[in-house]
Amino acid sequence: MGGKSTSTTTQSSETNPWAPAQDTLKGILGQLNGYLPQTGLTSTQSQALNTIEQNNATADAYKPAIQNYTTDMLNGGGALNQQGAINNAYQQYYNQTNPLASNTNYNPYDTAGFKDAINTAVSDITNATNGTFAAAGRDFSGANSQTLGRGIMQGIAPTIAAQYNQNVQNQQGAAGNLYNAGNTTAGLNTGLQSLYNSNRGTGVSSVGTGLDAMNEGAKSNLAAEAQRLGIPLQNLGLLAQIGVPIAGLGGTSSGKSSTENQMSGVDQFSKIMSGIGSFANNGQGGSSGSGVMGLLNFL
Known part of the structure; x- marks a missing residue:
């Protein structure tokens, strides 16, 4: 026994409140399509690349000089060329100074000419003292001998002491000068070694400097062309960020619904x-x- 009824309903709706934005989107897409042929190289870009290639080709003429300079810098740039002369000068100074600098014998009588000076002083004192006593008729007396001995000691003692002190001073001065000369030589060699290492670093960093300088103009042209192409595309991107979401707000929808009723007894x-x-x-x-x-x- 029947007791059911069925009904079918079809509904459709359209929401398109921003239809005017579609024209904006079409305009943006049209301009983007117009830029598609420009994705290749422009004439300026091609010329800039040709310039780089030409510079790279002409760089061969500079290769010998660059290689020589780089090799020279890598080898230190002659920074150690004077090291031998410096060391030789120190060795010569050492040889000339060392006999005195290393001498620890301060005996005045071993000093050249000291004995002659002492003998002369003794002779002068003796002659003067003996002459005085002879004139008084007392030569060769005990007083004569005592006076002569005292005179000689008083006359030559200061000379002996002075020479001894001078010998000590000369030795110490020579030793100090030799020490200072060693420090100076070491400092000069250290400076030359530092310059040597610096020159080697300069050699390493100078390899690409020449080509970079020749290609700088071409690189600037490439950067300018990139901006010339990128600025319009950037502007289109900004417009697309506004137009695309607005255009996407509209749309249509449709659907069907069926209803079935079951009656009671x-x-x-x-x-x-x-x-x-x-x-x-x-x-x-x-x-x-x-x-x-x-x-x-x-x-």
Whole structure:
């Protein structure tokens, strides 16, 4: 026995409040498509690249000089060329100074010419003292001998002491000068070694300097051309960030829905009885066929 009814509904809607933005988007896309042929090299870019290649080719003429300079710097640039002369000068000074600098014999009598000076002083004192006593008729007396000995000691003692002190001073001075000369020589050699290392570093860093200088103009042209192409594309990108989201706000949607109803038993019985009553009425005064068809349609 039937008791179900089904209905189908179709719905569609369109939301396109920002339709004017579509023209903006089309304009942006049109300009972007116009830039597609420009993705290749421009004439300026091509010329700049040709310049770099030409400079690279002409750089061969500078290779010998660059290689010689680089090799010379890597070898120190002649910074140690004077090291031998410095060491030889120190050795010569050492040889000339060392006999005195290393001498620890301070005996005045071993000093050249000291004995002659002492002998002369003794002779002068002796002659003067003896002459005085001879004039008095007391030569060769005990007083003569005592006076002579005291005179000699008083005359030559200061000379001996002075020479001894001078010998010590000369030795110490020579030793100090020799020490200072050694320090000076070491400092000069250290400075030359530092310059040697610095020159070698300069040699390493100078390899690419020549080509960089020749290519600087071409590189600047490439950078300018990149800006010339990039600025319009950047502007289009800014417009696209505005136009694309707005254009995407519009759209259409459609769908279908079906509804099925299930009647209760009471409703079904009521509908049957209503159909039977309609059939009876049609049998009395109306067309029986229409009443039967109504009941069948319901069932």
